[in-house]
Amino acid sequence: xxxxxxxxxxxxxxxxxxxxxxxxxxxxxxxxxxxxxxxxxxxxxxxxxxxxxxxxxxxxxxxxxxxxxxxxxxxxxxxxxxxxxxxxxxxxxxxxxxxxxxxxxxxxxxxxxxxxxxxxxxxxxxxxxxxxxxxxxxxxxxxxxxxxxxxxxxxxxxxxxxxxxxxxxxxxxxxxxxxxxxxxxxxxxxxxxxxxxxxxxxxxxxxxxxxxxxxxxxxxxxxxxxxxxxxxxxxxxxxxxxxxxxxxxxxxxxxxxxxxxxxxxxxxxxxxxxxxxxxxxxxxxxxxxxxxxxxxxxxxxxxxxxxxxxxxxxxxxxxxxxxxxxxxxxxxxxxxxxxxxxxxxxxxxxxxxxxx
Amino acid sequence: xxxxxxxxxxxxxxxxxxxxxxxxxxxxxxxxxxxxxxxxxxxxxxxxxxxxxxxxxxxxxxxxxxxxxxxxxxxxxxxxxxxxxxxxxxxxxxxxxxxxxxxxxxxxxxxxxxxxxxxxxxxxxxxxxxxxxxxxxxxxxxxxxxxxxxxxxxxxxxxxxxxxxxxxxxxxxxxxxxxxxxxxxxxxxxxxxxxxxxxxxxxxxxxxxxxxxxxxxxxxxxxxxxxxxxxxxxxxxxxxxxxxxxxxxxxxxxxxxxxxxxxxxxxxxxxxxx
Numbered sequence: 001x002x003x004x005x006x007x008x009x010x011x012x013x014x015x016x017x018x019x020x021x022x023x024x025x026x027x028x029x030x031x032x033x034x035x036x037x038x039x040x041x042x043x044x045x046x047x048x049x050x051x052x053x054x055x056x057x058x059x060x061x062x063x064x065x066x067x068x069x070x071x072x073x074x075x076x077x078x079x080x081x082x083x084x085x086x087x088x089x090x091x092x093x094x095x096x097x098x099x100x101x102x103x104x105x106x107x108x109x110x111x112x113x114x115x116x117x118x119x120x121x122x123x124x125x126x127x128x129x130x131x132x133x134x135x136x137x138x139x140x141x142x143x144x145x146x147x148x149x150x151x152x153x154x155x156x157x158x159x160x161x162x163x164x165x166x167x168x169x170x171x172x173x174x175x176x177x178x179x180x181x182x183x184x185x186x187x188x189x190x191x192x193x194x195x196x197x198x199x200x201x202x203x204x205x206x207x208x209x210x211x212x213x214x215x216x217x218x219x220x221x222x223x224x225x226x227x228x229x230x231x232x233x234x235x236x237x238x239x240x241x242x243x244x245x246x247x248x249x250x251x252x253x254x255x256x257x258x259x260x261x262x263x264x265x266x267x268x269x270x271x272x273x274x275x276x277x278x279x280x281x282x283x284x285x286x287x288x289x290x291x292x293x294x295x296x297x298x299x300x301x302x303x304x305x306x307x308x309x310x311x312x313x314x315x316x317x318x319x320x321x322x323x324x325x326x327x328x329x330x331x332x333x334x335x336x337x338x339x340x341x342x343x344x345x346x347x348x349x350x351x352x353x354x355x356x
Numbered sequence: 357x358x359x360x361x362x363x364x365x366x367x368x369x370x371x372x373x374x375x376x377x378x379x380x381x382x383x384x385x386x387x388x389x390x391x392x393x394x395x396x397x398x399x400x401x402x403x404x405x406x407x408x409x410x411x412x413x414x415x416x417x418x419x420x421x422x423x424x425x426x427x428x429x430x431x432x433x434x435x436x437x438x439x440x441x442x443x444x445x446x447x448x449x450x451x452x453x454x455x456x457x458x459x460x461x462x463x464x465x466x467x468x469x470x471x472x473x474x475x476x477x478x479x480x481x482x483x484x485x486x487x488x489x490x491x492x493x494x495x496x497x498x499x500x501x502x503x504x505x506x507x508x509x510x511x512x513x514x515x516x517x518x519x520x521x522x523x524x525x526x527x528x529x530x531x532x533x534x535x536x537x538x539x540x541x542x543x544x545x546x547x548x549x550x551x552x553x554x555x556x557x558x559x560x561x562x563x564x565x566x567x568x569x570x571x572x573x574x575x576x577x578x579x580x581x582x583x584x585x586x587x588x589x590x591x592x593x594x595x596x597x598x599x600x601x602x603x604x605x606x607x608x609x610x611x612x613x614x615x616x617x618x619x620x621x622x623x624x625x626x627x628x629x630x
Contacts, residue, residue: 096417124607125429132422132432143614151610190612191619199603275417303571310433313402314601315567315581326574328563336564356559 071240071279072230083279090284094273101278103301105234111295111350112235112322112329114338115209118355119316122200122207126150126308126317130211133296133307134282135274136260139267147260149293150211150308154195157204211308212237212258212293213341213349220250220259229290234301235322235350236294238280246288255342256349259292295319322350399423399430402567402586403602407460409438427605436569440579444544448561456577458570461543462584468504469530469542476500477529490526495519507590514552523548523589545583 064085069078083100090098127150131138139145201207218237221229228243229250251259265287277283281297296306300319309317320327325334329352332338336354343349397411399421409421414435422432440458443449449457463469490496501520502509511519525531531539532548540547550557559565563574566586570578583589588602612619 119601121601121604122606123429123604124609125424125431127610128424128607129432143611146611148610189619189622190616191622194609194612194619196606196609198605200606201601201603271417273417300572303573303576304436305569305572307432309572310436310569311429311431312567313429313604314586315565318563319572320563321573324574327572328568328574331562332564335562 065242068242070226070228070243072227079279086279086283090275090277093284094268094270094275096270096273096275098273098275098277100283101276101281101298101301103278105232106301108321108323109234110322111214111300112320112327112333112352113214113295113350114318114320114329114332114336114352114354116314116316116318116355117206117208117353119314120152120207120209121314122152122154122195122202122205123313124152125311125313126209127152129307129311130293132272133274133299135266135268135277135284136291137262137264137266137268137285138272139264142264144261144263145267147262147266147291149258149260149291150209151193151257153192153208153210154202155192155206155208157206208353210256210258210341211351212254213256213347213351214293214295216348216350217346219253219255219345219347223249223253225249232280232297236297236300237292238294238297239290239292240280241283241285241289241291244289246290248290250290255345255347259290261290262287397423399428401430402581403588404604405588406585407462407465407581424607426608429604429607431607433569436579437577441543443580444541446544446546446561448558452575456575458577458579459543459582460579460585462545462582463542466542472529477527490521493519493521505590507588511590513589513592543582545589549583549589 065082068074068082071079074082079102083102086100087098090100127148130136130149131147134149136147136149137145138147195202195205214231214236216231218229218231221231221237224230225247226243226245228241228245229237229239231237246261248261251261262285266285268284273284274282276298278294278298278301281294285291296304296308300306305319309319318328318332320329322329322333324330332354333352336356338352338354340349340352398408399411401407401409409430411419411421411423414420418434420433420435420438421430422434423429424431437458440460442455443457443459446457498520508520514522521533523532525533525539526537528539530542532542532545534540534547535551546557546560556565560583566583567581568578569581570576
């Protein structure tokens with residue numbers, strides 16, 4: 001994107017003095033530091049060149065990754081290079097042919113999602129399909145090792161009756177309309193997603209799956225200090241994992257609890273790893289980076305439904321092109337009662353809830 | 357400290373025993389792995405008892421489907437079009453390119469269907485000589501059918517106001533029937549269900565009701581789930597269900613924050629004796 005011709009000339013330029021002879025004779029502190037810096041840089045580059053030639057795919061790739069640009073500023077060649085590098089690394093690491101896709105947004109596509117809130121039975125198949133597709137960490141032992149992008153919230157089917165006014169969740173706090181001092185309204189409590197009945201749907205519950213809403217005005221993008229998360233032209237908000245510094249600003253900014261941090265080194269067994277990946281999508285992440293739903297970019301960029309849509313046993317999940325008036329999401333917007341979660345925050349999600 | 361000491365002794369004592377156990381398990385594992393491929397993993401797709409899919413590797417490291425170890429449900433599709441056939445003529449879907457609307461044939465899963473027209477309703481036998489077919493659609497008890505298909509014993513579809521021959525063909529018993537008395541294939545139940553549930557048929561045709569997998573573009577190649585893959589037409593008013601769906605076992609719940617065994621504390625008011 002940005003032409004690189006100027007950079008080398010600036011580096012060899014002599015310091016401030018107008019007289020070249022003087023400049024050669026007088027060695028300033030700045031010169032010293034600069035030459036020292038150049039020396040160490042050249043030695044680093046040399047080491048890098050040496051390391052790149054070693055058989056250790058991981059070491060070579062890690063080295064190259066340190067000098068990689070933000071994905072949005074990378075040229076086509078740099079992207080291809082990064083892609084080849086990662087494919088080599090992942091293939092060695094997971095013992096199978098892994099592909100890292102770098103397909104860009106397709107023209108004429110704006111992805112949209114709709115979910116039928118009346119149909120959801122809370123079976124969590126979408127949650128686990130997402131994990132199977134997107135290479136999340138799936139450890140069982142330590143906290144934070146198991147990462148799921150979709151949360152299915154269980155909600156009481158409350159009624160506004162005089163005698164039931166005290167029966168909300170948590171018990172004794174009453175039906176929560178505006179929240180209270182102990183549990184502010186909108187707070188997701190652990191018990192709301194940690195339901196574990198024998199069978200679902202339960203008679204007294206409704207279920208509401210939440211994940212990244214792929215906002216048109218995403219608060220997470222606004223706060224990212226390294227500009228590593230951004231909205232792609234076809235809709236999804238994505239993360240360049242290599243530039244993520246793990247500061248968790250986006251996690252705090254997101255009103256939908258959609259983002260997850262890899263607190264530990266991700267646990268991803270070789271045999272469970274999905275070898276079809278996208279650079280901005282489901283390629284294996286490292287420790288200390290944030291990840292979230294990206295509408296299965298590795299699938300949807302090639303026209304395929306996201307994994308959660310395909311496994312929903314009740315067909316509550318719908319996905320389509322908002323620019324196509326014939327797509328199922330457009331038809332839903334046209335015909336059904338639709339709402340966006342927390343519409344008052346002006347985040348303009350492209351994830352719509354609807355009911356028959 | 358005392359506790360730690362006790363634990364340490366127990367650990368030291370059991371260490372030896374544990375080692376031998378682990379060694380035995382390790383020896384047993386390869387044997388189990390060798391046996392495993394013989395038993396194919398079959399998972400159900402939408403509801404139990406309807407369409408099923410057998411797990412197999414289609415490319416190295418790429419299965420056609422991933423099944424849930426907990427519930428046996430299909431969790432991920434590597435190949436969305438496996439075992440599908442063209443849907444056939446469907447009013448309203450003429451604009452779709454040829455071969456882009458696929459369905460999984462239902463007839464393969466209906467166990468007694470191959471026998472229907474040959475073993476019993478074959479036009480021969482004592483009750484068909486001379487052939488006597490039902491004159492009207494008035495319900496009559498049929499113990500044999502009730503034995504074969506227990507769901508029909510108390511058929512609640514239409515709140516008891518419809519009967520077998522409203523949906524099944526009078527003479528061609530391996531077919532369904534449309535409004536004109538013409539047969540409909542069991543693989544195209546949408547043509548039958550749409551007779552009454554027209555609004556649902558319209559939503560299904562537009563992709564709003566029901567489920568489709570494959571390519572998301574409106575004219576893309578998709579596998580359409582037909583009515584009976586998700587709904588059991590003989591059992592629509594079952595007491596075991598809530599809101600239209602048969603209850604099923606959920607997948608495991610997510611990890612709780614560190615040190616939290618369950619979320620029961622939330623149900624209690626934070627101020628005691630409130």
